[in-house]
Amino acid sequence: MAATEAPSNEQVYKVPLKVLVDRSLNKVVFAEARKDFVDVLLSFLALPLGTIARLVAMESNIPPVKLGSLSSLYESVSNLEEEHLWTPTCKEMLLHPRSSMESYYQHLKLNIDDTQPTKYFLCENLECSRKYGESLLSIFNNQRCSCGKLMNRIVYPENITLENGFVNETATFIICDDLSVLPNVLVTSLNLLEKLGIKDMDAIEEQTVDISKREVVDLLKLSLISKSPLTDFIFEKKPRVDDLNPTNESWFEKGEESSDEGRRIVVRALVKKSNKKFMFAGAEEDFADFLFSFLTLPLGGVLHMLEGNSSLGCIDELHKSISELSPDRCLRSQRLKEELANPKCALQFAFSGQILPIVEVSLPVYYCHTFTDGKINNLVVSTSTRPIYYGYDRSIQLKILDRKSSIVDLRIGKGFAKGPSTFMVTDDLVVSPMSAISAVSYLRSQVPLSDLEERVISVGVKEGLAILKASLNSTSALSNVLQQFTKITELEN
Numbered sequence: 001m002a003a004t005e006a007p008s009n010e011q012v013y014k015v016p017l018k019v020l021v022d023r024s025l026n027k028v029v030f031a032e033a034r035k036d037f038v039d040v041l042l043s044f045l046a047l048p049l050g051t052i053a054r055l056v057a058m059e060s061n062i063p064p065v066k067l068g069s070l071s072s073l074y075e076s077v078s079n080l081e082e083e084h085l086w087t088p089t090c091k092e093m094l095l096h097p098r099s100s101m102e103s104y105y106q107h108l109k110l111n112i113d114d115t116q117p118t119k120y121f122l123c124e125n126l127e128c129s130r131k132y133g134e135s136l137l138s139i140f141n142n143q144r145c146s147c148g149k150l151m152n153r154i155v156y157p158e159n160i161t162l163e164n165g166f167v168n169e170t171a172t173f174i175i176c177d178d179l180s181v182l183p184n185v186l187v188t189s190l191n192l193l194e195k196l197g198i199k200d201m202d203a204i205e206e207q208t209v210d211i212s213k214r215e216v217v218d219l220l221k222l223s224l225i226s227k228s229p230l231t232d233f234i235f236e237k238k239p240r241v242d243d244l245n246p247t248n249e250s251w252f253e254k255g256e257e258s259s260d261e262g263r264r265i266v267v268r269a270l271v272k273k274s275n276k277k278f279m280f281a282g283a284e285e286d287f288a289d290f291l292f293s294f295l296t297l298p299l300g301g302v303l304h305m306l307e308g309n310s311s312l313g314c315i316d317e318l319h320k321s322i323s324e325l326s327p328d329r330c331l332r333s334q335r336l337k338e339e340l341a342n343p344k345c346a347l348q349f350a351f352s353g354q355i356l357p358i359v360e361v362s363l364p365v366y367y368c369h370t371f372t373d374g375k376i377n378n379l380v381v382s383t384s385t386r387p388i389y390y391g392y393d394r395s396i397q398l399k400i401l402d403r404k405s406s407i408v409d410l411r412i413g414k415g416f417a418k419g420p421s422t423f424m425v426t427d428d429l430v431v432s433p434m435s436a437i438s439a440v441s442y443l444r445s446q447v448p449l450s451d452l453e454e455r456v457i458s459v460g461v462k463e464g465l466a467i468l469k470a471s472l473n474s475t476s477a478l479s480n481v482l483q484q485f486t487k488i489t490e491l492e493n
């Protein structure tokens with residue numbers, strides 16, 4: 001998946017970034033940044049993991065990066081036939097997941113998220129929107145209305161506002177080498193010089209680099225794999241890909257293994273007896289859905305669930321700095337600060353079978369108002385009702401159409417994978433439809449049959465979070481988790 005180069009005649013938007021470097025140590029001391037740059041840096045936290053997997057696989061000044069097992073999970077979804085998912089929309093949702101915070105960053109000039117922003121659709125049959133009772137509103141194109149026609153009449157609801165980024169217009173910031181964002185006050189910069197032990201002030205010089213989208217993608221990659229992204233970026237050092245599995249065991253030991261309360265997903269795994277290596281699992285659609293849902297989770301929400309222990313480059317530092325930024329002087333509001341520290345899933349991206357503690361945003365109630373002007377039927381969608389004496393002949397409440405629904409099935413909150421069916425899941429989270437033949441050939445090449453045993457794994461919240469974390473750090477995500485939770489896997493059949 002190579003990125004297409006911007007055509008040479010296209011004006012590339014650039015933001016200058018002032019950086020203080022130590023020439024003797026070849027190290028960035030800190031950078032000083034304004035709104036343009038800080039907004040896009042903070043937008044990383046709002047990006048769903050699927051978007052991140054797609055962006056880091058692109059060519060920028062740095063070669064494509066693979067992220068643990070997340071990249072292979074993403075690939076496997078793109079290879080999956082649509083018939084294994086409820087609707088074609090499901091596949092699009094997983095490969096181009098929306099962000100619940102898209103309105104904050106979609107118009108930023110350095111925005112790197114190429115996902116189409118949410119659009120709103122009504123039934124192509126105008127009469128359907130004029131019906132008494134309830135009409136439908138869809139946030140995906142070409143869904144089926146309950147009348148059987150397509151929902152393809154695009155509408156632009158009133159009172160939808162695009163927000164101007166995350167930070168205040170006039171605020172300036174200090175960005176540390178690990179991408180922590182600090183308010184720009186003199187004492188902070190002096191403290192940093194002291195903390196870094198900089199004695200030779202003559203070696204310190206100021207440098208300005210131009211940041212375009214290409215450089216933003218570089219920084220996204222580095223934030224996930226490097227402990228010193230700015231230094232690596234400025235001095236074009238090869239990013240140190242830290243040993244991929246610095247699993248922080250103590251974090252998992254903090255609590256008991258999941259209790260029996262709450263939903264659990266049962267997976268039958270084939271494990272190599274000799275080294276406890278996970279070979280593959282035969283799983284029902286609930287486990288496939290659980291893994292697919294990783295792609296829809298916003299990075300900030302994931303870092304919140306992992307409580308600052310993602311072990312991913314230094315992205316936890318960026319996330320932590322939100323809590324230190326003032327909601328008056330730096331960020332645009334307290335509400336925004338809370339949202340950014342723990343972004344939710346976008347509307348209709350969560351599902352009822354989710355075992356992880358993350359929810360989706362809710363949408364305001366929309367109304368459709370219709371009126372006739374001469375012979376032309378007009379229609380307005382807004383969040384408020386309108387009195388009929390304004391000339392509107394009708395105001396009706398719109399119900400959001402579930403993205404995976406069809407005429408025959410309006411059950412809300414279903415997952416992505418179509419069931420009942422069985423999927424094969426490999427250690428690096430490649431999900432494919434189960435086939436006995438491919439299972440046997442896969443095993444034959446890997447392990448003598450006598451060295452195999454079946455384990456039943458029961459996945460609750462704790463195990464689920466461990467799999468999520470391992471998906472970011474390890475290409476043997478499930479072996480990794482099996483080794484941490486030896487007890488649960490002893491529950492043979």
Ligand SMILES: [Zn+2]
Binds near residue numbers: 123124125146148149
């Ligand atoms: Zn209709």
